[in-house]
Amino acid sequence: xxxxxxxxxxxxxxxxxxxxxxxxxxxxxxxxMGVLNFAHASLFMLGAYFSYQLxxxxxxCPALVVAPLLCAGIGAAVERYGLRHVHRHGAVAELLFxxxxxxxxxxxxxxxxxxxxxxxxxxxxxxxxxxxxxGGSFPAYKGLMxxxxxxxxxxxxxxxxxxxxxLVVQAALTHPQAVRALGHDVSAVFVLIFALGSxxxxxxxxxxxxxxxxxxTMADAVGPIVFVVVVVGGLGSLGGAFMASMLIGVVxxxxxAIDASPLDMMSRLHLTVARGSxxxxxxxxxxxxxAPTLPYVLLVLMLIVRPRGxxxxxx
Numbered sequence: 001x002x003x004x005x006x007x008x009x010x011x012x013x014x015x016x017x018x019x020x021x022x023x024x025x026x027x028x029x030x031x032x033m034g035v036l037n038f039a040h041a042s043l044f045m046l047g048a049y050f051s052y053q054l055x056x057x058x059x060x061c062p063a064l065v066v067a068p069l070l071c072a073g074i075g076a077a078v079e080r081y082g083l084r085h086v087h088r089h090g091a092v093a094e095l096l097f098x099x100x101x102x103x104x105x106x107x108x109x110x111x112x113x114x115x116x117x118x119x120x121x122x123x124x125x126x127x128x129x130x131x132x133x134x135g136g137s138f139p140a141y142k143g144l145m146x147x148x149x150x151x152x153x154x155x156x157x158x159x160x161x162x163x164x165x166x167l168v169v170q171a172a173l174t175h176p177q178a179v180r181a182l183g184h185d186v187s188a189v190f191v192l193i194f195a196l197g198s199x200x201x202x203x204x205x206x207x208x209x210x211x212x213x214x215x216x217t218m219a220d221a222v223g224p225i226v227f228v229v230v231v232v233g234g235l236g237s238l239g240g241a242f243m244a245s246m247l248i249g250v251v252x253x254x255x256x257a258i259d260a261s262p263l264d265m266m267s268r269l270h271l272t273v274a275r276g277s278x279x280x281x282x283x284x285x286x287x288x289x290x291a292p293t294l295p296y297v298l299l300v301l302m303l304i305v306r307p308r309g310x311x312x313x314x315x
Contacts, residue, residue: 001055016249017149025200032234039224047205060123075198
């Protein structure tokens, strides 16, 4: 039992921190610019593909730096030449624009790398056991993933709350005229924020690409769960996104490890449900099978009980 709890907890922390790496960029963009970027998961996918391609020529470590920079450049171009012009037409136009980018990026990936998944395996430089636990090994790439995610959270929080540029960035959203009067280029600030958020998605793709399946459908696979994290944590709240990521990661990982159904648990308490009753089929579903639906159940409950999320300030 202790082995199951320990391993599930470690895997849950890894998965939760990966979710935070991906959702933090989206949270940053929304909190600073008020833009809910549907194409954020597509930049995650591009980061994975860029890392795969660059790693074949320059190695994993340089790709770890170059791939996020390429994603940041794409994000800067999207804001400068797309969103800036769409913004004047309102939030619906922004959503439709970023929604269109999802399909554009997916088709570009299919044109360049094909429809099948690419062989993006764990690089040899980080493919070794970091430590042993209950006779098994904890891989180094998971440790790297955790270290990068925690470093990202601390760095972002300090940059936004403790530095002058962080205060300028936050003021540019709520008081753009005052920021311009002080001599700051608000448009350049917005480009910087969108580029930074996109680069963070690309960095998550570099790390998550070999942990997940690098295929043209990976954005569709992780996109919905990222929005669940952002909404549950609270729109625009970095701390809330961290809390929601860890909660969803741990809960879903533990659920996958439980090979039992509510009906089995009820039988241990000497409670029975008739085979032909209305709830029998529902209670007979194993928790491991229902694990993928748990984040969405949490989302629905959060919207009913606390629409602003854990630490959000906007309903």
